[in-house]
Amino acid sequence: MKNKLSLKTGRRQFIQAAGAASALGSVAIPRVFAGEGEGNTIQVALVGCGGRGTGAAADALRVSAAPLKLVAMADVFEDRLTSSLAALRQTFFETPEKIAIPEDQQFVGFDAYKKAMDVLRPNDIVIFATPLAFRWVHYDYAIQRGLNVFMEKPLIADGPTAKRMLELAKKADAKNLKTGVGLMVRHCRGRQELHQRIQDGEIGDIINMRAYRMHGPVGSCFSTRKPDDQQELMWQIARFHSFIWASGGLFSDFYIHQIDETSWMKNGWPVKAEALGGRHYRGDYIDQNFDSYSVEYTYDDGSKLFLNGRTMLGCKNNFSSVVHGSKGSAFVSTSSHTPGEVRTFRGQRQHRKEVVWAYPQPEQNPYQLEWDDLVEAILQNQPYNEVPRGVAASLVTSMGRMAAHTGQEITYDQMLNSPVELAPNVAHFTPEGPAPVMPDDQGKYPIPMPGINKEVEYMLTT
Numbered sequence: 001m002k003n004k005l006s007l008k009t010g011r012r013q014f015i016q017a018a019g020a021a022s023a024l025g026s027v028a029i030p031r032v033f034a035g036e037g038e039g040n041t042i043q044v045a046l047v048g049c050g051g052r053g054t055g056a057a058a059d060a061l062r063v064s065a066a067p068l069k070l071v072a073m074a075d076v077f078e079d080r081l082t083s084s085l086a087a088l089r090q091t092f093f094e095t096p097e098k099i100a101i102p103e104d105q106q107f108v109g110f111d112a113y114k115k116a117m118d119v120l121r122p123n124d125i126v127i128f129a130t131p132l133a134f135r136w137v138h139y140d141y142a143i144q145r146g147l148n149v150f151m152e153k154p155l156i157a158d159g160p161t162a163k164r165m166l167e168l169a170k171k172a173d174a175k176n177l178k179t180g181v182g183l184m185v186r187h188c189r190g191r192q193e194l195h196q197r198i199q200d201g202e203i204g205d206i207i208n209m210r211a212y213r214m215h216g217p218v219g220s221c222f223s224t225r226k227p228d229d230q231q232e233l234m235w236q237i238a239r240f241h242s243f244i245w246a247s248g249g250l251f252s253d254f255y256i257h258q259i260d261e262t263s264w265m266k267n268g269w270p271v272k273a274e275a276l277g278g279r280h281y282r283g284d285y286i287d288q289n290f291d292s293y294s295v296e297y298t299y300d301d302g303s304k305l306f307l308n309g310r311t312m313l314g315c316k317n318n319f320s321s322v323v324h325g326s327k328g329s330a331f332v333s334t335s336s337h338t339p340g341e342v343r344t345f346r347g348q349r350q351h352r353k354e355v356v357w358a359y360p361q362p363e364q365n366p367y368q369l370e371w372d373d374l375v376e377a378i379l380q381n382q383p384y385n386e387v388p389r390g391v392a393a394s395l396v397t398s399m400g401r402m403a404a405h406t407g408q409e410i411t412y413d414q415m416l417n418s419p420v421e422l423a424p425n426v427a428h429f430t431p432e433g434p435a436p437v438m439p440d441d442q443g444k445y446p447i448p449m450p451g452i453n454k455e456v457e458y459m460l461t462t
Contacts, residue, residue, distance in 0.1 A: 041066075042066055042125060043069055044070045044124065058092075071119055075108060076234070081106055122145070124148065132253075133157070139172075139179075150179075152182040153390060154398075155387065155391050158421050160419065160421040163416070178374060180373070183256070183386070183389075184366040184369070185264075190339075191366075194265070194330060198265050202327075202356065206323055209262040209321070211259065211322075212258075212308050213308075214309065219253070219254075220240060221287065222242065222285045225443040250289045251397065251400070255397060255400070258333070262332060270297035271298055272410065273298070274298075275294060277293040286443055293309040297400060320333050331350060402457055405457040406455070
């Protein structure tokens, strides 16, 4: 049965589609992988050679169910490609055959993604780890080339791109292509058992949930003024966490995990969000982020998720997710993504004396498990497309971000159907620009102004 999600689908139908396994349309005959011969090796290309892309490539090459080999790399920055390749070669120095990338298969530029994918054969795998603004462009070409995909989260930062990605997911299904999305906590075996225990009623009905991502500055969230000798667009891409069009800002890129894992435990997505946030000790920083966020998400039945985020030095850190039920509570994440150290409790205090169940330690790494599961689906030719769910998680995250940045209540349907596209010309970018946002004469970029800009998160460049 084909996925029947239309562009006009509302939140309820969208949730049902995102929560179900993607069904197959017209089925293509896959290339069979078996044994150890060269023809049975799954080739991999990496598009986006930053830290996350390098890590994803390493996880791919550690899959044991089939031989995988990295054969092409692409980035818009040559130095990132070079450093990524060096790091991977060092990591796999004992198995150099896993990295077969001659100089003519190292591609740089805005069209490099096509060249890297053109090296692959149908049913090989391409990794997308660029800023999210480029995701739909790259996914479209991968589907044309008949490639399986692993893409990092988030997938989108606005409604028009969400709808575009959903249409592409249906095209991938029609070609029997597999797509994994980097919400790796879903593949954690401990969280999977916790989810089942919650559904079986171990902690009763979920009443509210709490999630925290509070620590110092991370990634490229805080940027100072652009040097005069750097091109505007290229500088923004290099500092993508600083710009909402490129990444959804620090909110989307980092908070999506906790929003996704708690909504998974709830078996649904929020219907609306109210939020606040602010910019405090900014100094010379000119990025578009707030450095504190507090969001109240509301689900269909009135239960809540309270999300708190902060990126400030000298404050108490907290990196956890907690679920409260009518009969008890649970840790979804204790102090980081991995190990989750998930547990259930009789009471609401998460006290060690009230532990009912705890997943045995040590845990398997979910970053590896998500790759094991993707490759297994390819080998067994099983339906596998995490894009609808990844779009839903990205959309809910964007809903909370927009609520904070505008000071308004934002519903799921408002976010999905918003006409505002943050990077409308992304398929035609060139190093010379123009960029989707431009600085003023002080080198500062438009920032969210809650209560003043109520319809958009910041004044868009015209």
